[in-house]
Each structure stands twice: as structure tokens, then as C-alpha cells.
Amino acid sequence: MRLSRMITTIEAHAEGEPGRVITGGLPPIPGDSVFEKMQWMQANADDIRQLMLREPRGHPALCCNALVPPCDPRADAGFIIMEQTEYPPMSGSNTICVTTVLLETGILPMREPLTELTLETPAGLIGVRATCEAGKVTRVEFRNVPAFAVHLGAVIEVPGLGPVTVDVAWGGMFYVLAEAAPLGVSLDGANGTEIVRVSEAIRHATAEQLPVAHPENPAITGPTITNLWGPPQAPGTHGRGAITLSTGPFDPARPDRASGILDRSPCGTGTCAKMAVMHARGQLEVGQDYVNAGPLGTTFTGRIIEETRVGPHPAIIPTLAGQGWIHGTANWTLDPGDPFQTGYTVGDMWG
Numbered sequence: 001m002r003l004s005r006m007i008t009t010i011e012a013h014a015e016g017e018p019g020r021v022i023t024g025g026l027p028p029i030p031g032d033s034v035f036e037k038m039q040w041m042q043a044n045a046d047d048i049r050q051l052m053l054r055e056p057r058g059h060p061a062l063c064c065n066a067l068v069p070p071c072d073p074r075a076d077a078g079f080i081i082m083e084q085t086e087y088p089p090m091s092g093s094n095t096i097c098v099t100t101v102l103l104e105t106g107i108l109p110m111r112e113p114l115t116e117l118t119l120e121t122p123a124g125l126i127g128v129r130a131t132c133e134a135g136k137v138t139r140v141e142f143r144n145v146p147a148f149a150v151h152l153g154a155v156i157e158v159p160g161l162g163p164v165t166v167d168v169a170w171g172g173m174f175y176v177l178a179e180a181a182p183l184g185v186s187l188d189g190a191n192g193t194e195i196v197r198v199s200e201a202i203r204h205a206t207a208e209q210l211p212v213a214h215p216e217n218p219a220i221t222g223p224t225i226t227n228l229w230g231p232p233q234a235p236g237t238h239g240r241g242a243i244t245l246s247t248g249p250f251d252p253a254r255p256d257r258a259s260g261i262l263d264r265s266p267c268g269t270g271t272c273a274k275m276a277v278m279h280a281r282g283q284l285e286v287g288q289d290y291v292n293a294g295p296l297g298t299t300f301t302g303r304i305i306e307e308t309r310v311g312p313h314p315a316i317i318p319t320l321a322g323q324g325w326i327h328g329t330a331n332w333t334l335d336p337g338d339p340f341q342t343g344y345t346v347g348d349m350w351g
């Protein structure tokens, strides 16, 4: 066996959303912030992201996180988030996976009943409170970056769907949000193909008609991800949503060939974007919980803890909570003679 790479990972999921955590095998990654480290990785080592997320080592629903030393002296650890078509600045399910791995594998010391951490993400510092019992992280609550609505109730023209009313908001990623019922789309996971088809058409049209950039970091643009939402279905929940992550380019000439995957969790940044929209509409107040359900019926609990501003936008500071579980460890290798040096995708599963 000849190895040109060996990457060590801890396999984890947060309320169903898989979030692989790279704990070894990365090259030195330069940068004066985790955001700069992310930019370097995107420009100089994107083969690692592809190797981890594509077949035979990955699959369309997988996310991956590269643990890196923090740059901010206030942070305990840093991580770079990698998804199928982008490096998100922030991610709820991946923050929960990273926290669970850091503490349950001893990379950082676990204190029971509560461990408090500061993590540096490309979007900035995240305060984390991990409830721990008998060596298990039973709940991860993090204070997200400020969330805000950029567009409320905008009408866009979507080929194949006609006029669609959308909101566009930041929750750590830029989301386009649309109510599922007027579109005639069921949010049940079994309807995933239709959800992806409609969501990708809306995302593409919104990115063309309502492009947005973050006021504090114009390099962060969107929307890049779609949140179809609906009323609560289960007792104790306040809403539900289906988040579609793209897994490949959208061809407006072939909307039926849209390639995307549902977040298996309720999506932390998507829930925060939804909360920002609800707050902007006076539907959710400071101190109020918002329990959001995803396609598996698992939930994240959001709460608005403060009001603030981001550039010209009124904003909220939300917390988001859920749980993660480790389900494996792995050493992934690359033979320099492997014909697939960056993995591969096939249209049957990748659209």
C-alpha cells in the first residue's frame, strides 16, 4: 500500500445530519483567522473536501469539518466547514458534531455537568454550552452569530413555478425561505425529490433576482441554500422545515434534473434564519423558544436572546440547541495510483 494522504476522522451526526470531523492528516493551513484558513483551503486544498465528501469515502448528505488551531486567543478550537458545493461560514449541525467530538474524545477537557467553550468558525466566535453527563454530551447549545432578514415577502419569478413569495435571511448562511403549502409541496421526507426540485428552482431564481452579500463581509454572498417551511406537525414543536443543500450546478433548462439533498436535521442556521424572519414580522419575541422539526422528526430548539443590528439590518442574536452522537472513527487513505484522486460522483445518486 502506498499512501499520498491519510486522514483521520471521527464520524458524528447531529439529530440525524452527518458531520464528519477531521482530527488528523491535514496539511499546515496558513491564515490569521479561521476565515482566512478557510479561504486558503478553498483555494489550495479543495481536493481534501472532495475526497472526504464524494464517493467512495463520502455521500451526498455528508458534511465535513476540519479541526484547526484557533487564531483568536479567546477561542478553544477552530473548525472549517465543508459541504458539497461550498464552505459555509457557520453551521448548526456541524457545530454540534464538532463540540461532541472535541469533548467526548478528550481533545478538550469535559466538565460535568456543564462545559463552556468558545469556538472560532469562519463566521466568527461562537459561544458553546455543552451539557455533559457520565462522559456523554447530552445537549449542545450555542450562541449563533447575529441573524437578520434582508428581504421579506419579495415576489420572484421562478421558471416552472411562476411568482413565488420569498424571504431572504442570514442565519450563518444566506437562506431563501418559502412556505411549502402555497407551492403544493409536502414536507414529508418521502417527498424529498420534489422538495429538492422546487427548492433548487427557487434558490437559483432568487440568487439571480435578489443576490445578497453580508454587510460585514461582502465575500459572503447568497442565497446558497433553501428553507421550505410549514406549520408544526408534532406536539411540542412550533414549526417544521425542509432544507435543501445543492449537490451540483442547477441547469435552468433542465429544472427536473436539479441535484440537492435534504438536511437530515432541522438545520441550525436555517432555523436561525427563520427566527430572524419571524422576529422581523413580530411573530417571535426575545426570550421565546422556537422548536423546529426536520424531515426525521428530530428537533432543534432556537431562542432569541438579544436584539442587535448588522449593518443596516435589525438583527437578533439566537441560541440553538440539539444533540450529537459519535457513530464511528476512520482512517481514510489515498493511493497515488488511485484513478480517482478527488473521489467521484455518478448521476444516479448525485443528480
Ligand SMILES: O=C(O)[C@H]1NCC[C@@H]1O
Binding pocket: 017, 063, 088, 090, 091, 092, 093, 094, 245, 263, 265, 266, 267, 268, 269, 270
Ligand atoms: O444545521 C446547519 O446549519 C447545517 N446543516 C447542514 C447545512 C447547515 O450547514
